[in-house]
Amino acid sequence: MADLSAVRTENLVKVFGDVRAVDGIDLHVRQGEIFGVLGPNGAGKTTMLRMLATLLPIDGGHAEIFGVDVRREHHRIRQLVGVTGQYASVDEDLTARENLWLFARLQGLPGGRARTIAGDLLERFGLQEAADRPLSQFSGGMRRRLDLASSLITRPPLIFLDEPTTGLDPRTRGQMWDTIRELVTDGSTILLTTQYLDEADQLADRVAVIDHGRKVAEDTPDALKSQVGDATLQLGLADGSDIALAADIVRRLLGEEPVLTPESGRVNVPLPDPDRAADVLIGLREAGLAISSMSVAKPTLDEVFLALTGHGADGESPTADDESPMEAVR
Amino acid sequence: MTTTSAVNPKTPTSRVAPGPRRIDPSAAVARTTSHSSVQETWTQTLAMAWRALKKMRRKPEQFFDVLIQPLLFTAMFAFIFGGAISGSVADYLPVLIPGILAQTALTVCMATGVQLREDMDKGVFDRFKSLPIARIAPLAGPMIADLIRYGIASVLTLVTGLAIGYRPGGGVLGCIGGIALTVFAGWSLAWIFTWLGTMARSAQSVQGISMMIMFPLTFLSNAFVPAETLPGWLEAFVKVNPVSHVVSAVRDLFNDGAVTAEVGWAVVGCAVVIAVFAPLAVRSYSRKM
Numbered sequence: 001m002a003d004l005s006a007v008r009t010e011n012l013v014k015v016f017g018d019v020r021a022v023d024g025i026d027l028h029v030r031q032g033e034i035f036g037v038l039g040p041n042g043a044g045k046t047t048m049l050r051m052l053a054t055l056l057p058i059d060g061g062h063a064e065i066f067g068v069d070v071r072r073e074h075h076r077i078r079q080l081v082g083v084t085g086q087y088a089s090v091d092e093d094l095t096a097r098e099n100l101w102l103f104a105r106l107q108g109l110p111g112g113r114a115r116t117i118a119g120d121l122l123e124r125f126g127l128q129e130a131a132d133r134p135l136s137q138f139s140g141g142m143r144r145r146l147d148l149a150s151s152l153i154t155r156p157p158l159i160f161l162d163e164p165t166t167g168l169d170p171r172t173r174g175q176m177w178d179t180i181r182e183l184v185t186d187g188s189t190i191l192l193t194t195q196y197l198d199e200a201d202q203l204a205d206r207v208a209v210i211d212h213g214r215k216v217a218e219d220t221p222d223a224l225k226s227q228v229g230d231a232t233l234q235l236g237l238a239d240g241s242d243i244a245l246a247a248d249i250v251r252r253l254l255g256e257e258p259v260l261t262p263e264s265g266r267v268n269v270p271l272p273d274p275d276r277a278a279d280v281l282i283g284l285r286e287a288g289l290a291i292s293s294m295s296v297a298k299p300t301l302d303e304v305f306l307a308l309t310g311h312g313a314d315g316e317s318p319t320a321d322d323e324s325p326m327e328a329v330r
Numbered sequence: 331m332t333t334t335s336a337v338n339p340k341t342p343t344s345r346v347a348p349g350p351r352r353i354d355p356s357a358a359v360a361r362t363t364s365h366s367s368v369q370e371t372w373t374q375t376l377a378m379a380w381r382a383l384k385k386m387r388r389k390p391e392q393f394f395d396v397l398i399q400p401l402l403f404t405a406m407f408a409f410i411f412g413g414a415i416s417g418s419v420a421d422y423l424p425v426l427i428p429g430i431l432a433q434t435a436l437t438v439c440m441a442t443g444v445q446l447r448e449d450m451d452k453g454v455f456d457r458f459k460s461l462p463i464a465r466i467a468p469l470a471g472p473m474i475a476d477l478i479r480y481g482i483a484s485v486l487t488l489v490t491g492l493a494i495g496y497r498p499g500g501g502v503l504g505c506i507g508g509i510a511l512t513v514f515a516g517w518s519l520a521w522i523f524t525w526l527g528t529m530a531r532s533a534q535s536v537q538g539i540s541m542m543i544m545f546p547l548t549f550l551s552n553a554f555v556p557a558e559t560l561p562g563w564l565e566a567f568v569k570v571n572p573v574s575h576v577v578s579a580v581r582d583l584f585n586d587g588a589v590t591a592e593v594g595w596a597v598v599g600c601a602v603v604i605a606v607f608a609p610l611a612v613r614s615y616s617r618k619m
């Protein structure tokens with residue numbers, strides 16, 4: 001039977017001095033999926049991707065991409081992987097069109113074909129108007145799009161995206177997400193890193209959570225979220241003196257114990273199902289209680305980390321080597 | 331997540347026209363090659379040369395050294411040293427012009443190393459490294475573009491010389507030969523500086539090291555003064571200095587139109603420099619990744 005994995009690593013290791021940036025990661029990315037690597041600053045995401053892209057030597061372990069050995073077959077791997085790094089790797093002194101043309105020529109496309117592909121990609125990424133302007137006039141989002149376009153020239157079967165939406169505004173981020181989904185419909189496999197649980201949730205079929213160079217969990221986003229816990233319904237009462245009454249209603253309707261902040265008239269309560277928020281609002285209305293604010297807060301990456309590792313995402317915990325409670329999840 | 335507005339995120343957007351054909355990973359693997367062929371390497375090198383030319387056109391200030399040095403040094407050296415060394419400016423010019431030519435070529439070489447180092451620190455080099463291209467292409471490409479700079483510098487030096495009274499005895503053919511040899515010598519020596527560029531930590535340090543190499547090479551040669559006027563120990567160094575051989579060879583070509591043994595030695599010396607330093611540079615560049 002054909003091996004359907006796109007990326008397979010065993011005990012992957014990278015050491016910088018005395019920092020074990022990647023410390024024994026086993027990864028298995030299936031063909032045709034979007035696989036998310038979620039982790040805070042310094043977790044080792046970039047280091048791992050750069051090793052897999054042959055940009056950094058592998059210090060230990062084994063890695064293969066579509067069955068090709070990453071350590072031994074650099075040239076072959078480079079033909080199979082399109083890399084979009086954390087920082088745009090395009091030439092600032094050339095225009096967008098010239099960049100794409102250059103990368104196409106370097107990959108052996110004949111001049112005419114290189115021009116056509118450059119034109120197509122500029123159009124697809126909404127850059128045709130800026131195509132012949134110097135990159136110094138490009139916004140961060142435009143640069144990122146050009147960077148991604150540059151990775152797609154030869155339609156590689158595997159695409160690495162290192163924090164593709166960090167620093168983008170919400171609208172541009174949404175566009176980037178759409179683009180990434182399109183790539184998968186073309187048959188590519190995507191390995192992306194992110195610091196946002198929300199992004200992994202929107203895009204990824206499966207997610208590996210890494211921290212201090214180790215994988216602490218791997219699962220579908222839904223399963224991860226259920227490990228983390230629910231969203232929180234946050235209510236602000238117009239009149240703080242109603243708080244006891246409001247707490248009773250919430251307790252009765254949701255069956256959860258609310259957390260009260262009487263000074264500011266705030267009621268926070270875990271919300272297992274967003275539909276039930278409406279029940280609470282109706283209940284309050286029927287009891288004649290007015291609210292000044294209402295919001296549903298999602299679990300943040302910090303909470304995911306807290307739940308998975310027992311320490312926050314800032315990585316400041318001195319107990320980095322502790323057995324994390326969720327190690328067993330993998 | 332748990333917002334009420336959430337749509338199912340995993341449904342591919344339907345407005346997307348799928349690519350011409352679906353990507354087939356196993357076919358892609360079968361198509362891969364283990365290294366770039368000679369033909370591919372050449373195409374890649376030319377593409378990199380094209381990039382370097384574009385950059386030259388956008389940043390004409392890098393032509394400063396190429397333009398100023400020949401004009402200024404030729405005139406200055408001729409009028410300051412002419413009388414002292416050769417008795418008159420006119421007699422000094424046949425000695426001086428080939429010397430200035432060699433010095434200018436070396437200055438351009440040095441810039442090659444410094445610029446490569448600066449370039450390598452830019453983000454785009456990450457992409458070059460992640461693409462399936464021969465490791466020599468990013469090094470050799472800019473050097474091909476630099477041929478233009480050597481050409482401009484050489485012609486300009488010669489023209490300045492002609493303007494202040496130099497009359498080369500070698501005629502047009504001799505001059506073409508001399509310039510061709512200078513360009514070739516400059517290009518060969520540039521591999522040394524390219525190697526330094528791939529090794530050094532910063533552009534600044536390339537600059538520093540290059541200066542330390544360049545000054546002894548040009549001034550401890552017969553570029554500006556006849557070797558015989560120097561103390562014995564210095565004369566010995568001057569005689570083995572490869573720059574001296576290039577200068578002598580260019581003098582033979584310019585002044586006599588003669589392809590002498592010096593010309594042969596200069597060409598052989600340059601070939602040896604390429605044979606040693608080009609592989610060193612490629613190896614050190616590949617390791618940097």
Ligand SMILES: Nc1ncnc2c1ncn2[C@@H]1O[C@H](COP(=O)(O)OP(=O)(O)OP(=O)(O)O)[C@@H](O)[C@H]1O
Pocket residue numbers: 016017019021039040041042043044045046047048086195
């Ligand atoms: N070239 C290097 N030399 C020394 N240490 C390095 C180097 N690159 C990364 N590190 C260290 O390796 C660890 C992992 O870094 P990495 O860049 O992979 O993290 P990351 O998960 O990508 O973080 P971010 O979200 O900030 O991009 C960090 O502790 C970092 O300081």
Ligand SMILES: [Mg+2]
Pocket residue numbers: 045046047086162
């Ligand atoms: Mg990173």
